Ligand SMILES: CC(O)(O)CCCCCNCCCN
């Protein structure tokens with residue numbers, strides 16, 4: 001299924017008609033440069049174009065009051081003076097004779113997107129709209145927003161499509177207070193937002209934007225705020241919050257639909273955010289959401305005011321929605337102290353609502369540490385001179401070209417096993433060089449020509465992945481350990497870079513591999529093994545991988561951060577029949593790991609598990625994994641061993657940190 005793109009140039013036909021420094025950044029060009037970039041990169045033509053429609057009064061009244069709607073309805077007939085007067089009652093927003101029409105189109109576009117996804121016409125999609133929506137409230141416009149596009153879409157999805165649980169991810173750099181107010185008492189809508197806050201100094205300067213605002217009444221726990229108390233947040237900060245806060249809770253919430261308040265003012269170069277995350281981070285943020293809700297993800301544009309990073313970020317998002325593997329996450333050097341403080345506060349505020357956070361370290365005396373940080377930041381500000389002059393013109397590299405491999409998924413199968421459609425059956429021509437090398441390395445199997453054939457096919461396949469002629473692969477082999485050793489040996493030699501090896505079940509891990517960092521081995525099993533080194537990480541789960549919640553929490557909070565920080569050029573995923581891992585969790589794992597190594601994932605299955613060929617292939621082809629259902633509390637001993645492992649490992653692996661290091 002495809003990706004919808006919803007855009008209409010009518011939404012560029014309104015602008016600021018008077019002088020107002022607060023609003024001058026919200027210009028029509030935001031939309032035209034974004035759409036042009038999608039057209040010029042060929043991405044728009046790969047999408048299913050879905051037309052906009054006007055939201056009806058009924059649609060708008062799902063969130064807004066009648067008096068507000070009636071008032072806005074009058075604006076097309078107002079004189080310039082009346083428009084100015086009307087605008088004065090709201091904050092940081094402007095009206096225009098055509099903005100009511102555009103606001104109906106922006107909301108209607110969001111509903112068209114929800115319809116297209118919920119009816120299965122497309123798998124996911126993006127709506128390029130203005131005016132944005134997440135600040136507008138029941139009876140008030142705010143922050144360039146007139147109608148709350150995403151809030152209306154969420155209510156509409158529940159009402160018209162019977163959606164029970166909607167996850168709203170707001171990665172815009174401002175707090176979508178309008179969304180928070182709409183759903184703070186609603187357990188059917190989990191609202192997650194990070195936002196520039198600076199201890200309430202940054203617009204809209206609301207006390208209720210802080211981490212301790214967790215929702216109200218039945219909605220307690222279903223509102224997550226992660227305030228950024230400093231500018232300059234980077235890719236590591238964003239990925240840490242996704243891995244250690246959003247994703248664990250999102251998987252526990254198990255949404256039927258994911259809506260994204262896709263604001264790109266959280267990217268580098270934006271005058272509002274003043275953050276330092278690169279546009280390609282949105283490829284990863286999007287990817288990390290695409291195995292939730294069976295892949296039903298609707299991204300709706302919110303903010304984004306740098307006319308260079310905005311289109312780049314939009315293209316990164318749409319690339320990933322289309323299934324293109326993400327670029328490698330360059331040099332993740334770990335979250336900053338301020339981000340860790342915010343992450344910690346947010347996690348501890350939600351400890352009692354989410355079992356995945358139940359063991360999040362209780363915040364010491366939170367106010368003391370926050371005050372300590374605040375004091376330090378105040379002093380820093382004084383040193384840097386009170387008014388930080390606007391960040392000098394930021395420059396950043398153009399996101400790398402994302403070329404899709406001619407072949408997406410290649411399979412190495414023994415005779416008699418049918419190859420799922422859309423996959424390419426792969427067998428290497430018996431390359432004598434490879435065969436001879438294998439004879440040397442695997443004398444005992446040299447006799448068994450089948451094994452030799454398989455091994456030489458594997459090596460040839462890895463070489464094709466290295467050249468990006470093939471994106472990912474799957475092999476059904478006699479002996480998984482042997483095959484893994486062979487690939488590891490070849491890869492470590494041939495691939496100048498790093499191989500992440502993920503073993504599920506009791507695979508005999510390649511014992512003799514070097515400890516030089518060319519291999520990172522993460523081994524999920526139910527056997528206690530002490531951790532051999534920084535690069536050999538046994539993850540012991542009491543019930544092995546059969547306990548889905550423990551396994552998923554280990555994947556989200558341990559494996560993903562490790563994988564992102566390690567940044568391999570190849571991911572080798574091996575499982576043995578005794579792993580006990582259920583299909584859903586296995587496909588989640590296979591799906592999530594494709595965010596690494598530009599999607600170069602090689603899966604090794606044991607002969608006897610040919611039933612897994614189909615489901616694994618569909619995940620490798622980019623199909624969303626089935627949801628694993630609501631995951632319940634992990635086993636206490638698993639959580640404790642995971643926390644212990646994380647504590648030991650975070651010395652070497654910064655992305656595993658969830659709390660600010662206790663300093664002085
Ligand atoms: C959709 C959105 O969240 O990007 C809207 C942001 C509104 C910002 C209002 N203050 C602007 C002050 C100008 N320096």
Ligand SMILES: [Zn+2]
Pocket residue numbers: 172173174263265272302303304
């Ligand atoms: Zn914003």
